[in-house]
Amino acid sequence: MRSGMIALAAGLLLLRFLAELPPLWSLALLSAAALPLLYRRSYPLALLLLGFAWACLNGHWALQQRLAPALDGRTLWLEGRVAGLPATRAGVTRFELEEIRSRLPLPPRLRLSWRAGPVPLAGERWRLAVTLQRPHGLANAFGFDYEARLAAAHIGATGRVKDGERLRAAGVLEDWREAWRQRLLALDSNGRGAVLVALVLGDGSGLSKRDWTILQDTGTLHLMVISGSHISLLGGLLYALIAALARWGLWPARLPWLPCACALALLGAWGYGWIAGLEVPARRACLMLTMVMLWRLRFRRQGFWLPLLSALLLVLLVDPLASLAPGFWLSFAAVALLILGFAGRLGHWPWWRAWLRAQWLMALGLIPLLLALGLPLSPSGALSNLLAVPCVELLVVPLALLGSLLLLLPPLGEWLLWLAGGVLDCLFRLLESIAGLAPAWQPIAPPAWAIALALGGVLLCLAPAGIPLRPLGLALLLPLFWPHGAVPAEGYAEVRVLDVGQGLAVLIRTRQHAWLYDAGARHGDFDLGELAVLPTLRGLGVRRLDGLLISHADNDHAGGARAVVEAIPVARLISGEPERLPAGLAAEACREAEWRHDGVRFSTWQWPAAEESNARSCVLRIEAYGESLLLTGDLPAAGEAAWLAARQRPYADWLVAGHHGSRTSSSAAFLQALAPRAAVISRGRHNAYGHPSAEVLARFSALGIAVHDLAREGALHIRLGARKPAEGIREKAGFWREK
Template identity: 50%
Template sequence: MQISIIALIVGLLSLRVMPWLPSIFWLLSGLLVALLLLRTRLHLFGFFLLGLCWACLSAQWALDDQLAAALDGRTLWITGTVVGLPEWPVVQGQPPTVRFELDDAVSRRAQLPRRIRVSWRTPAEPVKAGQRWRLAVRLKRPDGSLNPYGFDYQAWLLAKRIGATGSVKAGQLVAQGQGLDHWREQVRARIQRYAPEPAQGLMTALILGDGSGLSAEQWQTLQATGTVHLMVISGQHISLIAAVAYAVVFWLMRLGWWPQRVPWLPAACVLSISAALAYGTFAGFAVPVQRACIMVMVALLWRWHFQHLSVWIAFLIALAVVLIYEPLVVLQAGFWLSFTAVGALILAFAARLGPWRWWHMVGRTQWVAAIGLAPFLLALSLPVSLMGPLANIFAVPWLSLLALPLTLLGALLLPWPSLASWVLSAAAWCLTAMFAGLDWFAQGWPVWQGSGVTVAALLLAVLGVLCWLLPRPLLPLLAGLLLCLPLLKPSKEVVADGQAQVWVLDVGQGQAVWVRTAQHSLMYDAGPFMAGFDAGERIVVPVLRGYGQTGLDELLISHADADHAGGAQAILDAVEVKRVVSGQPAEHPPSFAAQDCRAEQWQWDDVWFWRWQWHNAKDSNQKSCVLLIVAQGERLLLTGDLDAAGEAALLADWPWLQVDWLVAGHHGSRTSTSRRFVQAIAPQYALISRGKHNSYGHPHPQVLANLQREQVRIYDTAHDKAVQIYLGRYSEPSSMARQLRFWR
């Protein structure tokens, strides 16, 4: 039985690495073959094929439910019901914006996906769960920035079966809220009313699984201490609720207070399962909750019949049921981390002989989870907290025994405000004290953000982890350490002397270009900071860390506009920057210590760099600092937002200027990249860094016409995503969009 379940699971997990999906004909044929093989000696292959075909069919149905290409970028009036809890992120200096999902969305003009995720800046009235709205929405097909070692937003949308995104232009309320989500909304509102303000977001996260109320500082503390799992509804919370419900019946029986006519064991199992499912449903039923509920149900059903149950059976059944119910969950990082942590704990504890004292259990649980998760955290480009085990030893008992019970009790007492307020105040004190302790732990060793992990290094590290978790007589601990060493080595691509690796990053409506030679590194512009999204923190820094880059020789900011300089502070906070140069140094904070963009020529590793700025510039765009890079005679030009007048001045100072690569000025605006300029510099390739469906209309048709008239090949980050160039090789560029993934 276990082997058959494993074969089915492997087939379901294989969806994650599929470059494309077979046609419906082949999938249905595969399902038929799989069913025929189940009664033969090839039954294991039949189970594998059954899982793979079901996963591919489910993924194809999700892809078929996406917004039609003809509707991409159009504004339609749609009607739908708000599902889940709307998110109200608080960003200082920004107008209030709400993000929410619409279910059963309909329009008179077109067929729409079943679920749509939208954002609404300064809504006419508060948006609440369960309400039905009629909205004017500018619809977009699922899309997002795509960069090396970055978050794949398009995969995340598909995993949640969101077929379109959009921004709301206007709306009117059709019907008031109702249903479970409306009830959850009311609970959140009451918590915000009766609980002390600093702990309101923490309580809604614990009770409802809604982490949108946590501040940026709280998230940073949780990440630095490896305790993020405490503030989302995890298996630990579900297991605690189930154990309390079971213990109530058990102790009533032991004390003789349980009615003898009612069998206590079935009642305890049913009550425990019901409590776990009720809490899980109320909290949103995320992947860790699904896993914990299923494992609790399997274990209690076996216990009901007085049968011994292998914990691996419960684990495999939970894994199979979660994957069958939603195969696309393999696209979510939380799925892999949740099941990996539990698998590591089972492997470590199930193979041991003899009892352990409770303090041994607490301590070893934390280091086992830390060791088991480390390779997968690095593979997912997530930070590893070196203080995590110690912080969890403190925080897990504190939360489980004090903060969580008081928070849940306060939620149950919400119909009696005076009692609820008192209990929630006590819970808030416990949570505040816990975060004070976590802040202290966070001051210790910083989180470790490793470089990119190769598949070979990940597989070796997994074998190394098994050496540490399996019983010691089987494999030496030294072997585990040696197998993990490749994981610690940066997967840094070697750049030869006389060449430069250039990444034009996909940062949306902005610009960030990273240039690396054999021994030096330069960042031209830092990406935008708009509507609470910091491209420097979310995109640029993960790229640098993924390549094992701990510092920059120069951060060159073309000018001070937010779409070019917005992410600079995050870069300065994350890596060591030796020098900051800007076209507008006085417009940056004093902490930047930015130097003026002066005409300068220098050489790094046989690669030449030239800087230039128009001295007669009158506005911010004209003050853009221009950078020319030459490697083995191959040239790349970056002009920031320099307009046509500035381009003419550049040609006057550099009459010899001709290039192979041009990053189009001002994101393809018609004020830049003039026809005269293109004819003079004669580029072979042009790169346009801009956001899809941006409100500025970039790139302008006239700019595209200028480039096409001169037979310039165009690469656009809105479609090609991040583009990589090896300057000095005279080779074709590569783009992230060329990676074969079935969801793109």
């Protein structure tokens, strides 16, 4: 039975690694071929194939439920019910809508934003005018995969609300939950009301950016939202309560204590999850605990792995797309590590030794998985969790839940919540100190072979005493941290035009040097320098920039620069508008210059007659083995003519189209003189400026210039000097990314 369960789980998990979904007819053939094998010894193979077919079928259903391409970018009137608790930050309210009604077929679930509008409440029904878009996010080789998150949450479209009216108020239950949130936020909880809301109701939208940074640096993110550990803790406490009463002879003899303990644990866990809105993490945790309680009641002689495998299969059979979420892998891996680390050990360990071992298991065992998922490592994670987990789960969560339930007796309930907030405040201060000493670290993205080797090393390290060669396990982890990223050979350059939406950021690497041209935009807390540029630099192992060249001071080019400068050393900072850069950035003025790095030629130029901002853009040209790339920032047509006049032999094989493809740049005369082989357009999908201009695209087409659009292809990788085609990230991305 166990081999069949493992095979079925493996088939379901294969969905996560597919770049394209097999056609439906092939899935039908696969299923038909697998059915006869179910009644033979090869039944695990049959279950593997059936699990794979079921997962792929769900993937097809999810893609078919997305917004139709014909409706992409259109503004429609629709009706729907607000799902979950809306989050408001910086004047923008974000919420999800379900039970959609419209004259046109729409996805069953939408994620919307409304700037400066009324705040919808959970459970309310609204009629809204929404500009809808197909699920789309920035596509870079490193960093957060927003499209995977949307797919895992079954979001079929996103949109911006233009107008709306409330049709029906929330139901009693939703209204009660919203009132509960507002009450918690209004209380004096030592400034930690938002954290209490996260712990009690599962709504972490009120946590500040600084709070999230502290939690990430210390590896304690899982503690500040309702996660598997909180639900398991509550279920375990309720189970232990009845078990203790039975042991002390205080439980009624007529009632079997074990079924009652399991039932009460499940009732408490599912109730806690329901209070949190039964979002995916809470639902997954409740299902896992359900399997554990059933195992404890009927199947405990089958070993500890049975409830874990059963919960894994239940989650994946219900929703195969759950494997797209990093939290899915981390939660099941954490439980598996605890089972592996404690099962089969002889003797009774004191609680402090067991607790130390649990932290050691998490700190060591999750390293390969974190790197495989592109997540940072926390050097202080073991120490932070050693202190924070008992503080939050044994003290704060019980106080917060009890205080919330006792708000009917205001003095007592408010005092308990004040006490929980005080403990949280002290904990955050401690975590902030620890994070300052050892912040999160993002190693170079390791190859698959290094991750596989490290997994073997982890299993060896965590094996019981007496297994030979256990110390070799640590050595098998070393390739994860060894510099293995490919660097350009002498005379060649690697150019990565990053996908930063409506903006520009270009990384140029030679054998031993790295330059960054522009750093994307910043809009409040949404900083493309932090979200797109820095993950790419860290993932490629760029720990230092020889230069950061900011073409000019407009936000879409310079907004993310401060985040880059604050995170990694930058030897030189150059700009076409040094006096207008964001505060704290001291740059030297752009001037006409030329230099070489590792046999690659660089040159800069600025239009002497420039007056307005775009015209002052600093131009950068890179040439490797006769193949060249030109970056002009937002230089207008008159500036392009001046650049041509200053060159004896103006040419470029690659052109990053000026001003994101605006008609004010890329003039016909400039393109004819430059004769590029290809042009790259860095712009945001459905941007408000209409970039790229149809006029500019017509010029490219008339001259036979190939066009690479980052909004369609994702970040672009160019091997300058090799004269090879560029590679877009979306070409080899997962099936959930729009191609």
